[in-house]
Amino acid sequence: MSGTLRDRTPGTRDRTAGGSRSGVIGAGRGFARLLIVTGVAGLLASFVITLDKxxxxxxxxxxxxxxxxxxxxxxxVMRSGQASVFGFPNPLIGLVAYAVVVAIGFGLLAGAGYRRWFWAGLNLGTLLGAGFCMWLMSQALYGIGALCLWCCLAWAATIAMFWYTTVHNLRHGVIRAPRALVSGVQEFHWVVPLTWYGVVVLLIATRFQAYWESLL
Known part of the structure; x- marks a missing residue:
């Protein structure tokens, strides 16, 4: 498995294995940094969109x-009704949610560990976030007919955040799955996000094909 996904920090006692005495699951520096980077990216996008709104x-x-x-x-995009689904600007949700992810990432980087229910909650939260981002993407492409680059940054960050949280939880048994599936996910962890990003780019390219062709 890639070194970026190893959940054991060299030189420290392994607290990540299921059934550990402390009852908590930690993570290595690679995953912690991924949460920090994607959280900061989403936070930056939410902040800029909020200011512009x-x-x-x-x-x-x-x-x-x-x-x-x-x-x-x-x-x-900002003037559309989809930009305020819950009666207030969507990026206000991001300001809170991405800040929480950054805090979790720094906690892991400092050696913190969290219980299984916490990891399950983080997985559920990132799943809902990724689903919401994909809904917003469909609205931008086929409803609004325009893209916001800051929104695209938030989408990309949330996809990575969700997927690698899932990989982490599969590895540590928070999500139960056959051993062969877990091994395959760990070995080829890059396949899902790469395919996901590729599909998004393909949808954008085909939706605005006439515009791209006019630039040539």
Whole structure:
């Protein structure tokens, strides 16, 4: 398995194995750093979108810096109803959720361990986040007809966050699965996110094919 996914920190007592005396599961530096990086990326995207949303509310003629073309138009996305599904701007959720992930990552980097219910909750949270991001992507492509680059960053970060949390939980038995499946996931952990990103890029390319062709 790739070194980035090893959940044992060299030079420390292994607290990651299921059934450990402490009853907690830790993680190695690679996974901890992944949570920090993806959390910071999502937090940055949420912060910028929130600021731009406030500017749009104050000045309807405000043009966000990420408005680059008719397709890459953050303003169109921010003005849509899908941008406030729960009655308030969606990035406010991200400001909280991604900050929590960053805190968990730093905790793991410092040697913290969490109980199985905590890891299951993190997996569920990242699953809901990834599902919400994919719904927003479908709305951006086929409802709004425009993309927000900061939103795309948040989507990419959430996909990686969800998948590698799942890999971690499979490895430590938080998610029960046949040993052969767990071994395969650990060995070829890169297949799912690479395929996922490829499908997203393909959907974007085909949805706006006419626009891309007009640039050639």
């Amino acid at each position: 406030f500017e749009l509310l104050r000045d309807p003629d405000f043009v966000p810096s990420c408005n680059l073309s008719p397709v890459l138009s953050c303003a169109d």
